[in-house]
Amino acid sequence: MTSTTTLRPHHKHWPRRLPHAITPPATSLWDNLAVSARRYPDKAALIFFGRQTSYRELCEGTERLAAYLHSIGVRKGDRVILLMQNCPQLVLAHFAILRANAVVVPVNPMNLADELQHYIQDSEARTAIVSAELASELAKASNGLAPAQRLQHMLVTHYTDAFDAGVSGPDAPPAAWASWLTAQHPLPALEGGSVHGWAQALACSAAPPALEVGPDDLSMLPYTSGTTGLPKGCMHTHRSVMHNVEATGLWVTMTPETVSLGVVPMFHITGMVALLHASIFSSVTVVLLPRWDRDLAGHLISHYGVTHWLNIPTMVIDLMASPHLDRYDLSSLVFIGGGGAAMPQAVAQRLFEKFQLHFAEGYGLTETAAPSHFNPPDEAKLQCMGIPWLSTDSRIIDPENLQELPIGEQGEIIIHGPQLFHGYWKQPEASAQAFVELEGKRFFRTGDLGRMDEDGYFFITDRLKRMINASGFKVWPSEVEMLMFRHPAIAEACVIAARDSYRGETVKAVVVLRQEYRGKVGAEDIIAWCREHMAAYKVPRIVEFVDALPKSGSGKVMWRLLQEAEQNKP
Known part of the structure; x- marks a missing residue:
């Protein structure tokens, strides 16, 4: 670790246990899983409706699936669509794509065929891994494209591939979920392509290809929208994601004894980096939820002794409003925080009074591999982005003349750091317009208007972009x-x-x-x-x-x- 960052106002509130900057591992993201599996082979990596997946099982599964992907033609740099809710298969498939030297294209499972066509067409993906209830919509999208643009392979999994549909007792899913969680869907027809079953893929006995990717290879292509046009792919390397993976673990004190509630969607950049990858890096146990349910979340926190809960503030608002709140023991929680929306002061106050928990808000974008700012957990301010975190420099500039503004004045928030993306996929002009140079450093223009207070904490005040x-x-x-x-x-x-x-x-x-x-x-x-x-x-x-x-x-x-x-x- 190094500490070479120029001192800024926020450093007086910096967690004393942490350096100002870090040097992440110069390896691929898949190596993080391999290391955790060697260190903690029998430790639970994932818990899903009572079924535990050990780090050994998870790692071996990714290698078998990577071998299968290679056998159907996936090669280094190929983009592979990943479309499903939070479940063990999403984690396994995500790392298998990386192990196959390919690039993860995470897609929101709420998208419909009209929207899905863009992700297939723009990323030029020819392979997709999808949960069964979404497979027909994805096939519909592919079948509607010109033959040269369609998917060639679709690998389909049911949620019951990862848990017992007949599970009862405290680990059983809510009764209202039975229709979509346990339903068996027929495999769709993929015009001009092949559809593969999950069991068939995981039974692959071939050796996986040699691991060829390193820090500077493309690792994932998450999409973000903007003021005009269709969503744009953000090019992230193993290196840019790796920084925030390690930084998350350090900032919120993740250890192998951490138990995390995995309810933030892992198709989204925050869930993908600050939950999925950060947990695997730190050998954490993740209790997975495929969808939000306040009473199930309260039960799982109590039952499994969850210590870390990354969330969207509306989840906390919902849980705190549950008539069954007094049934849940949240005393195991040592970190609760997230972003995406401001936390109302009244709810935060009740959270502290009832459970002695401070809610720590953060801020990040798809272009910044999730967090660029986070409140110090012990010195959090409400309705606040937090401070620029490890290895990150952030300023407020005049959006017209691009000059840095004094403390307290409103301007555009810009960000410099190793977690920045490398530009928009196949859009060099948009990529060039997204950056500005200041003091010899390349800063990303967020399009958000904000101010910095005298303590170095950042606050969003408005938007330049329509959102x-x-x-x-x-x-x-x-x-x-x-x-x-x-x-x-x-x-x-x-x-x-x-x-x-x-x-x-x-x-x-x-x-x-x-x-x-x-x-x-x-x-x-x-x-x-x-x-x-x-x-x-x-x-x-x-x-x-x-x-x-x-x-x-x-x-x-x-x-x-x-x-x-x-x-x-x-």
């Missing part, structure tokens, strides 16, 4: 608009944020109908159509019809006027 934060899910209006324009009745649409007492923000669409549909298509019709064509969290909850959208002299929709009018509503 809606609904319960921690980032919704990009331009993407929703592009999908809505496919509706035959919609002439124009502008998507903005509306206040929501639970989600923080929700999606609102201001719509101009084509003349022939006026009076014939209602808001519920539009919402129902959206539910069929986009992920649930992107669907507008509110649709307002207008005769025309406000436009500038150049014909651009003036979305800010609509957003400001919405914000000014009583």
Whole structure:
């Protein structure tokens, strides 16, 4: 470890036990699993509805699956789509893709066929690993593409491949989950390709290919949206992810005795890096939940003595509102924190008064491999991004002249550090525009407006980019608009944020109908159509019809006027 970072205001609140910068291992991310398996072969790596997977089993499984992927043509640098909820198969498949020298393309399982086509087409993936209840939607997406763009192989797993569907007692899943968690789905037809079963793949007896990837090879291609166009792939190497993997363990004090609640989605950059990879690096035991359920979460924390819970604040709000809260023993928790939305002060106060737990908020982006800022667990401030963490420099600049601003002034947040992505996949112009040079260092422009206080803590105040934060899910209006324009009745649409007492923000669409549909298509019709064509969290909850959208002299929709009018509503 080194400590070469120039002293900044936040260093006076720096955890004394930590250096300002670190030197991560110069190895592949898969090596982290191999090391943990050698050190703790019989230790539980994963617990899923009562079934434990040891580090040895997990590591051996990744090698068999990597061998199978190699046998069907996956080679170094190939992109492989990974589409499923949190489960042991996601962890195993993720590391198997890395072990096969390939690149993980994590995709949100809430996406529908219209959205999934972009991930297949843009990443040029020819292989996908998917859970059975999502396989038909992915096949539908692939089958709708030109033959040269389609998937060639789809590997399908059922959740019951990783647990006993008949499990009872405290480890049983909620009864309401039975229909999707234990259902057996027929394998879909993949036009021009082959569909493979999970058991068949894990029975592979061939040797895996030689491990050829190292720190500077591409490891994953998570997608992020922006102000215009479709989602863009963020190129992360093993090195850029490795930094935040080790940094997470150090910051929140992960050890091999840590038990973590794995409920933050692992397709998302935060769950993928700060939960999945950080846990494997530190030989942690992860208790997995495929979806959020407040009472199941409370039970699992109590039953397994969970010590670390990375989450979205809305999860804590939900658990604290449970009528069964007094049944749960949360005394084992030593760290609770997360990001994606601000933690209300009243909830944080109740959390502390009842359980003596401080909620530590953090901030990160897909481009920064999750955290770039985090509150020191012992000196956390509420509604605050935290401080730039290990090896990271962050400034506030004037977005127009790109000059650094004094303490307390609002400007654009920029970030420099080893966790930064290497640019957007196949988009050199967008990549160039995403960075700015300051004092000889390359900083990423976040598009978020904020300020830094005298202690060096950062606070978000506004956004330069259009983005809606609904319960921690980032919704990009331009993407929703592009999908809505496919509706035959919609002439124009502008998507903005509306206040929501639970989600923080929700999606609102201001719509101009084509003349022939006026009076014939209602808001519920539009919402129902959206539910069929986009992920649930992107669907507008509110649709307002207008005769025309406000436009500038150049014909651009003036979305800010609509957003400001919405914000000014009583």
